[in-house]
Amino acid sequence: NAGVTQTPKFQVLKTGQSMTLQCAQDMNHEYMSWYRQDPGMGLRLIHYSVGAGITDQGEVPNGYNVSRSTTEDFPLRLLSAAPSQTSVYFCASSSVSGGFNEQFFGPGTRLTVL
Amino acid sequence: RKEVEQDPGPFNVPEGATVAFNCTYSNSASQSFFWYRQDCRKEPKLLMSVYSSGNEDGRFTAQLNRASQYISLLIRDSKLSDSATYLCVVFSNSGYALNFGKGTSLLVTP
Numbered sequence: 001n002a003g004v005t006q007t008p009k010f011q012v013l014k015t016g017q018s019m020t021l022q023c024a025q026d027m028n029h030e031y032m033s034w035y036r037q038d039p040g041m042g043l044r045l046i047h048y049s050v051g052a053g054i055t056d057q058g059e060v061p062n063g064y065n066v067s068r069s070t071t072e073d074f075p076l077r078l079l080s081a082a083p084s085q086t087s088v089y090f091c092a093s094s095s096v097s098g099g100f101n102e103q104f105f106g107p108g109t110r111l112t113v114l
Numbered sequence: 115r116k117e118v119e120q121d122p123g124p125f126n127v128p129e130g131a132t133v134a135f136n137c138t139y140s141n142s143a144s145q146s147f148f149w150y151r152q153d154c155r156k157e158p159k160l161l162m163s164v165y166s167s168g169n170e171d172g173r174f175t176a177q178l179n180r181a182s183q184y185i186s187l188l189i190r191d192s193k194l195s196d197s198a199t200y201l202c203v204v205f206s207n208s209g210y211a212l213n214f215g216k217g218t219s220l221l222v223t224p
Contacts (some may be wrong), residue, residue, distance in 0.1 A: 033212070035214075040216070041216065042201070042214050042215060042216030042217055043158070043201070043214040044214075045212070045213075090157055090158070102148075102160045102163075103158075103160070103203075103212065105157035105158050105159070106157060107156075107157055108156075108157055
């Protein structure tokens with residue numbers, strides 16, 4: 001199993017550009033989520049999904065869109081990048097059968113918006 | 115008030131020392147509790163789940179106090195390789211979201 005994969009690993013954008021961060025998992029996990037991590041702020045939840053076709057907002061959803069058309073994939077779209085979105089983005093997945101279980105994280109995408 | 119709070123540290127301890135971290139949570143309905151470890155510029159990884167009766171994994175012991183709404187992590191006989199940031203994580207059924215603390219930084223020195 002590859003676990004949770006994220007692409008790209010690094011990205012530089014100009015203000016106003018749009019892009020999609022890719023996330024995929026091969027563990028058949030129902031739950032997937034996106035976090036951003038900034039110095040001194042810890043991990044903050046952007047969006048999450050409890051299954052294909054179901055998404056919900058987390059703590060900091062503004063400026064981001066998600067969709068979950070398959071169990072495996074959970075892309076995060078930046079609509080119009082802003083410098084405040086410079087951060088490290090982590091995707092995670094977990095099984096929720098029998099209660100909430102270990103979350104597996106991808107290696108992260110380091111995004112800089114100029 | 116943040117749902118999960120931790121002392122950010124840093125905790126600087128010598129090799130072989132025992133160190134303890136606490137974490138408080140605000141939602142009394144929280145159901146699942148975890149400690150994650152994060153190395154510099156890496157993704158978080160599960161260190162251990164925290165059970166109501168307390169649990170131990172080698173040099174690591176986790177405790178849950180529901181009455182006071184805190185969880186703790188005790189590390190005995192610290193190793194240099196224990197240097198990392200330790201994240202307290204709490205799950206509540208409402209909203210199906212995990213809440214992360216900001217993390218406690220540990221530096222073990224020779």
